[in-house]
């Protein structure tokens with residue numbers, strides 16, 4: 001194959017160059033040139049259609065637009081992976097011919113989850129294929145042995161060459177196929193190393209072509225680093241039908257699976273899993289576990305959170321201790337740091353609980369990540385309880401609500417479902433914007449009347 005078959009395109013301005021440059025000759029941005037396959041000569045502009053804008057008008061025949069109501073849709077049934085939480089997050093199972101990107105940090109359990117899903121499909125009589133560019137067939141077998149008899153039925157191909165993988169996909173014609181991972185496959189058409197933006201895009205595009213033609217549902221596994229900055233999966237988000245994110249702390253047992261994009265379902269659902277000795281187990285009673293484990297000690301509060309459309313009770317813990325460093329530490333796990341800073345400021349200014357120069361640690365227990373404003377009040381009450389050394393009454397106390405900058409509690413989505421979830425697990429009293437209009441009132445209700453004067457205003 002002629003080596004000149006690739007070009008370098010700037011991802012910022014679109015300028016093209018036959019050679020790689022550290023700095024784009026077009027716009028001057030650094031590190032934006034990405035290797036791509038050059039469009040075949042005479043291919044009508046090829047990808048990006050750059051020549052189309054300048055080409056003679058009327059060269060192509062006009063397409064026929066059809067009213068949506070007359071568009072024919074073939075409703076193919078979805079493939080059920082046999083993992084309830086995964087099917088739910090997907091919106092009811094895998095859609096034939098679709099591309100799903102499953103992102104997550106290394107060691108989180110992506111290979112385990114996909115292997116289990118294929119195992120169930122194989123046991124249900126579906127044709128499956130597991131392509132691994134990371135592990136040898138023997139390593140995959142060792143893992144599959146832990147996952148049970150189903151997982152051992154999955155045909156596996158340990159291969160990193162894209163053309164070989166595509167040929168196998170065409171030959172085997174799987175209904176469901178896993179590519180583990182998209183960053184390890186390599187297309188010989190490009191010179192760049194596996195895992196670079198150009199390669200990852202090329203691999204995904206070519207796999208998508210084969211998948212759409214043969215109706216194969218493809219699960220692309222992609223590694224994301226802690227910062228989420230790895231070149232790989234991010235560039236695929238627009239290309240795939242569904243982006244799933246597998247999150248959690250590797251050292252903890254709980255992991256959450258959520259959809260960031262889903263063309264065939266909502267992005268509201270979250271699946272909770274637990275890593276066990278024989279693979280990932282679905283956690284259906286997550287609220288019950290987190291409430292059962294709540295310590296009820298000073299600094300512990302139960303947050304009635306919404307994980308998408310599903311209510312979830314989680315314990316929020318705080319520790320306030322004298323600091324030896326300047327500025328004092330503000331550490332949080334499972335929460336946004338800026339949100340913590342805001343809550344501490346409002347707590348000091350409007351609720352009479354100043355933490356001043358003390359270190360503050362806040363943790364959402366169980367490795368769960370909470371990304372909603374409804375968590376504010378739980379953080380505030382956990383810190384207030386820790387700062388005063390007084391447990392909430394009743395303990396554990398369930399709460400939710402957003403904190404405004406003027407010290408008021410603001411309502412958040414789905415208050416009835418949050419309260420219902422708390423009640424279901426025996427937490428009768430729920431502190432919310434409906435029961436406490438301000439943060440000061442909330443602190444008083446949770447910690448008793450030992451209100452201290454507001455610090456000098």
Ligand code: TYD
Pocket residue numbers: 104105106107108109110111112113143146147275276277278279280
């Ligand atoms: P893995 O699925 O290989 O992670 P990823 O593909 O996302 O990198 O496995 C993650 C970890 O889970 C690994 O360190 C071993 C552990 N594990 C278990 O605890 N139990 C099991 O049954 C399996 C298969 C793995």
Ligand code: MG
Pocket residue numbers: 110111112134180
């Ligand atoms: Mg893996």
